[in-house]
Amino acid sequence: MSLLWRVALINAAVLAVAFFALVLSPVKVSTHTTLAEIAILAVGVLALLGVNLVALRLVFAPLSELTALMRRVDPLRPGRRIEVQRSVAEVTELQDAFNDMLDRVEHERQTSGRRALDAQERERRRLARELHDELGQTLTGIVLLLDGLVREAPEPLQPSVEQVQEASRGAVEKTRDIARGLRPAALDEFGLRSALTTLAAGFAERSGLRVRHELADDLPTLAPEHDLAIYRTAQESLTNVVRHADATGVALSLTANNGHVVLSVTDDGRGVAEEALHDFGGVGGMRERAMLVGGRLDIGRGPTGGTQVRLEVPTT
Numbered sequence: 363m364s365l366l367w368r369v370a371l372i373n374a375a376v377l378a379v380a381f382f383a384l385v386l387s388p389v390k391v392s393t394h395t396t397l398a399e400i401a402i403l404a405v406g407v408l409a410l411l412g413v414n415l416v417a418l419r420l421v422f423a424p425l426s427e428l429t430a431l432m433r434r435v436d437p438l439r440p441g442r443r444i445e446v447q448r449s450v451a452e453v454t455e456l457q458d459a460f461n462d463m464l465d466r467v468e469h470e471r472q473t474s475g476r477r478a479l480d481a482q483e484r485e486r487r488r489l490a491r492e493l494h495d496e497l498g499q500t501l502t503g504i505v506l507l508l509d510g511l512v513r514e515a516p517e518p519l520q521p522s523v524e525q526v527q528e529a530s531r532g533a534v535e536k537t538r539d540i541a542r543g544l545r546p547a548a549l550d551e552f553g554l555r556s557a558l559t560t561l562a563a564g565f566a567e568r569s570g571l572r573v574r575h576e577l578a579d580d581l582p583t584l585a586p587e588h589d590l591a592i593y594r595t596a597q598e599s600l601t602n603v604v605r606h607a608d609a610t611g612v613a614l615s616l617t618a619n620n621g622h623v624v625l626s627v628t629d630d631g632r633g634v635a636e637e638a639l640h641d642f643g644g645v646g647g648m649r650e651r652a653m654l655v656g657g658r659l660d661i662g663r664g665p666t667g668g669t670q671v672r673l674e675v676p677t678t
Contacts, residue, residue, distance in 0.1 A: 572611035599627035607631025
C-alpha cells in the first residue's frame with residue numbers, strides 16, 4: 363500500500379473513532395458549554411492527536427531510516443548501498459533511485475579519475491625520462507670533466523674543484539632520486555615486489571629508519587593500475603612516517619588474502635589522532651586511488667602502537 367493511502371486511512375480511522383466515541387459516549391455537550399465539557403473535549407482532541415502522531419510516526423519511520431542511511435554513505439568507500447528493512451512503495455522507489463544514482467556516480471568518477479591518473483602518470487613518466495636521460499647525463503658529463511680538472515689543476519685549486527665535483531655528484535644522485543620518485547622504473551621493468559623492495563631499501567638508506575619488508579612470493583598478477591595504487595600508497599605511507607610519525611622503525615608487508623592483495627605499512631611512532639585523518643599527509647590521494655581500483659583503505663592505530671595503513675585491493 364502506498365504512503366499516501368496509509369496516511370489517509372490512519373486519519374480516517376482516527377476520525378471514525380472520534381465519531382463513534384461521541385455517538386456512544388454518555389458525555390453530551392449542552393447549548394451553553396460548561397468548563398467540564400470543554401475540558402473533556404480538550405482531552406479527547408489531545409488524545410486523538412497523540413494517537414494520530416504515533417501512527418504517522420510508525421508510517422514515516424522508513425523515510426527517517428532511509429535519510430540516516432543516505433547520510434552515512436561515504437563516497438570514498440565505493441560499493442556500499444542502502445537497504446531499508448521496513449519499507450513502503452515510495453521509500454523502496456527512493457532507495458532504488460538513490461542506489462542507481464550511486465552506481466552512475468561511482469562509475470563516472472572511476473572513469474574520469476582513471477583518465478586523470480593515467481594522464482598524471484604519463485606526465486610523470488615523461489619528466490622522469492627527461493630528468494634521467496637529459497639532465498642526469500648532463501650532470502654526469504660535468505662530473506667527468508671535473509675529474510679531469512682535479513687531476514690537472516694546481517694544488518691550491520684542487521680543494522675548490524673537488525668541492526664542485528662533490529656538489530655535482532650530489533646533484534646527479536638527487537636527480538636520479540627525483541626521477542625514481544616520479545616514475546619507479548622497477549615497477550615497469552621488474553614488477554611490484556621488486557619495486558617495493560627497492561622502495562623500502564631506498565627509504566631506509568635515506569631516512570635512517572629500520573624498514574622491515576615481508577613480501578609474499580605467491581601474489582596473484584594484478585592489473586597495472588592496481589600495482590600502481592599499491593606502490594603509491596606504500597610510497598606515501600613511508601613518506602608520512604618520515605615526516606610525521608617520529609618513529610624508529612616501520613614494517614611493510616604485502617600478502618594475498620581471500621581474493622585480495624593486502625598492503626600494510628605499520629610504524630612504531632606516536633600515531634595519528636582520529637580527527638586528523640582527513641588532513642594527514644596525502645590521505646585524500648590514497649583514498650582516491652583505493653576507490654578508483656575498487657579497494658579499501660583503512661588508517662588507524664597499529665597492533666602495538668604507532669600508525670597502520672592497510673590497503674586491500676581486489677585481485678579481479
